[in-house]
Amino acid sequence: MKTREKILLASLALFNDEGEANVTTVDIANELDISPGNLYYHFHGKEEIIEELFSAFELELSDILQAPLQKSLSPQDAWFYLYIVFEQLFKHRYLYRNLNDILQRYPDIDRRFRKLLNLKLQAAEAVAEELVAAGILDTTGTPLSRLCDNVVLNLTFWLNYNSLREKNCADEITIHRGVFHLMSLVAPYLTADFRYFYDECCTLFDVLTKDA
Amino acid sequence: MKTREKILLASLALFNDEGEANVTTVDIANELDISPGNLYYHFHGKEEIIEELFSAFELELSDILQAPLQKSLSPQDAWFYLYIVFEQLFKHRYLYRNLNDILQRYPDIDRRFRKLLNLKLQAAEAVAEELVAAGILDTTGTPLSRLCDNVVLNLTFWLNYNSLREKNCADEITIHRGVFHLMSLVAPYLTADFRYFYDECCTLFDVLTKDA
DNA sequence: GTCTATATTAAGATAGAC
DNA sequence: GTCTATCTTAATATAGAC
Numbered sequence: 001m002k003t004r005e006k007i008l009l010a011s012l013a014l015f016n017d018e019g020e021a022n023v024t025t026v027d028i029a030n031e032l033d034i035s036p037g038n039l040y041y042h043f044h045g046k047e048e049i050i051e052e053l054f055s056a057f058e059l060e061l062s063d064i065l066q067a068p069l070q071k072s073l074s075p076q077d078a079w080f081y082l083y084i085v086f087e088q089l090f091k092h093r094y095l096y097r098n099l100n101d102i103l104q105r106y107p108d109i110d111r112r113f114r115k116l117l118n119l120k121l122q123a124a125e126a127v128a129e130e131l132v133a134a135g136i137l138d139t140t141g142t143p144l145s146r147l148c149d150n151v152v153l154n155l156t157f158w159l160n161y162n163s164l165r166e167k168n169c170a171d172e173i174t175i176h177r178g179v180f181h182l183m184s185l186v187a188p189y190l191t192a193d194f195r196y197f198y199d200e201c202c203t204l205f206d207v208l209t210k211d212a
Numbered sequence: 213m214k215t216r217e218k219i220l221l222a223s224l225a226l227f228n229d230e231g232e233a234n235v236t237t238v239d240i241a242n243e244l245d246i247s248p249g250n251l252y253y254h255f256h257g258k259e260e261i262i263e264e265l266f267s268a269f270e271l272e273l274s275d276i277l278q279a280p281l282q283k284s285l286s287p288q289d290a291w292f293y294l295y296i297v298f299e300q301l302f303k304h305r306y307l308y309r310n311l312n313d314i315l316q317r318y319p320d321i322d323r324r325f326r327k328l329l330n331l332k333l334q335a336a337e338a339v340a341e342e343l344v345a346a347g348i349l350d351t352t353g354t355p356l357s358r359l360c361d362n363v364v365l366n367l368t369f370w371l372n373y374n375s376l377r378e379k380n381c382a383d384e385i386t387i388h389r390g391v392f393h394l395m396s397l398v399a400p401y402l403t404a405d406f407r408y409f410y411d412e413c414c415t416l417f418d419v420l421t422k423d424a
Numbered sequence: 425g426t427c428t429a430t431a432t433t434a435a436g437a438t439a440g441a442c
Numbered sequence: 443g444t445c446t447a448t449c450t451t452a453a454t455a456t457a458g459a460c
Contacts, residue, residue: 003425003426019312019313019316021233021313022316024452024453024454025453025454025455026452026453026454034425034426034427035426035427035428036454036455037426037427037428037429037455037456037457038425038426038427040454040455040456041425041426042425044455045454045455046453046454097312098310098312098313099372099376100231100309100310100372100375101231101233101310101313104231104234113376114376117376117377141399141400141407142396142399142400146396149393150366150393150396150397153366153369153370153373154362154365156369156373156376157365157368157369157372157373158365160311160312160369161365161368161369163312164311164325164326164329164368165329181361181362184354184358184362185362187353187354188353188354188400188401189400195353215443215444236434236435236436237435237436237437238434238435238436246443246444246445247444247445247446248436248437249437249438249439249444249445249446249447250443250444250445252436252437252438253443253444254443256437257436257437258435258436
């Protein structure tokens with residue numbers, strides 16, 4: 001693997017583990033046993049590394065979020081889809097962990113992150129509309145947009161909230177918990193015929209998280 | 213007003229406006245037209261200022277959160293109570309804006325913040341139980357703790373989410389929106405007799421936010 | 425491409441005069 | 443209590459040898 005690639009991978013891992021603000025260019029170089037000078041040969045600095053990491057994240061997440069807009073998701077896939085989204089967010093959790101800080105320091109990332117947020121909203125609405133059409137959800141009384149707004153807020157900040165509740169939570173469990181937490185937001189809108197589905201989720205969730 | 217007091221007030225204002233990480237001891241001194249040396253005479257550094265600001269926040273918020281645990285809140289006060297909590301969080305929004313960063317750098321604040329989070333959960337459960345007892349909420353099917361968990365997550369991260377959605381939102385509007393957003397979480401559990409209340413909230417919210 | 429050595433910068437902090 | 447002047451430290455960044 002080329003040094004440039006190695007720098008990106010090591011940076012991502014360090015940012016996720018220690019928090020982006022606490023990782024210096026020297027830390028990254030040390031992690032790879034290369035000199036700081038070498039790192040500066042490949043990247044002009046931390047800023048350029050972050051921008052390149054974000055670009056990769058943006059590309060991958062855009063693809064994921066555009067899927068339900070282009071081709072309608074079958075209801076049984078919605079559950080699986082939620083895991084895909086969560087895993088992508090988790091892979092780049094350094095971003096969500098220090099969101100305001102990073103967006104303030106990198107105006108370009110700020111602009112692009114807001115675009116992604118809109119895309120999240122659109123994807124959530126597309127999936128929700130599918131579920132309503134399939135008779136799985138009944139949202140009469142509350143506008144769909146309000147529910148989706150809440151889903152996106154929870155998607156964006158769940159990882160932060162979970163690390164406040166459980167300081168050392170295994171990665172797998174964190175993702176299960178996140179998906180389940182989102183399910184519970186939608187649960188009150190399930191039609192009577194599909195209530196059993198949420199109950200099954202509760203049981204499954206207990207099984208999945210008991211291994212810990 | 214004593215210089216010490218002035219430093220605390222100016223720091224809080226700067227932290228809220230610029231983000232704690234972007235404010236240096238020199239910035240604070242400049243804001244007050246005093247020398248950095250003078251600031252260091254009153255405080256050992258930024259750390260001590262933040263710890264003192266947090267202690268004040270902790271004291272005030274604890275009082276607010278303990279109220280519904282000691283004396284049951286009448287249902288008509290619940291709405292008003294939510295405003296009190298939100299305004300307190302808003303006054304110290306610098307903390308919520310860079311939460312992970314600050315908690316990582318100040319282990320003592322981390323410990324105490326988690327305590328406050330538990331207190332938030334307890335207060336939410338106490339209020340929710342009141343509303344259930346009064347026949348305003350019906351939460352059969354979903355455990356109350358899951359709803360409260362979600363309320364606390366939203367309390368903690370609403371300010372962040374809102375500033376992602378609306379970059380320059382007036383303070384007043386931000387708080388109205390936050391309270392309304394929380395209402396909409398609870399709305400699906402309102403009993404049929406009290407549905408009208410949420411509809412009234414929607415109308416009121418439209419009026420309150422139209423002045424902007 | 426990679427290293428060592430060094431320069432630059434900015435924040436944090438202190439000493440001593442007034 | 444407050445100021446000016448100065449020191450320390452850590453992070454960022456570059457120059458030049460190999």
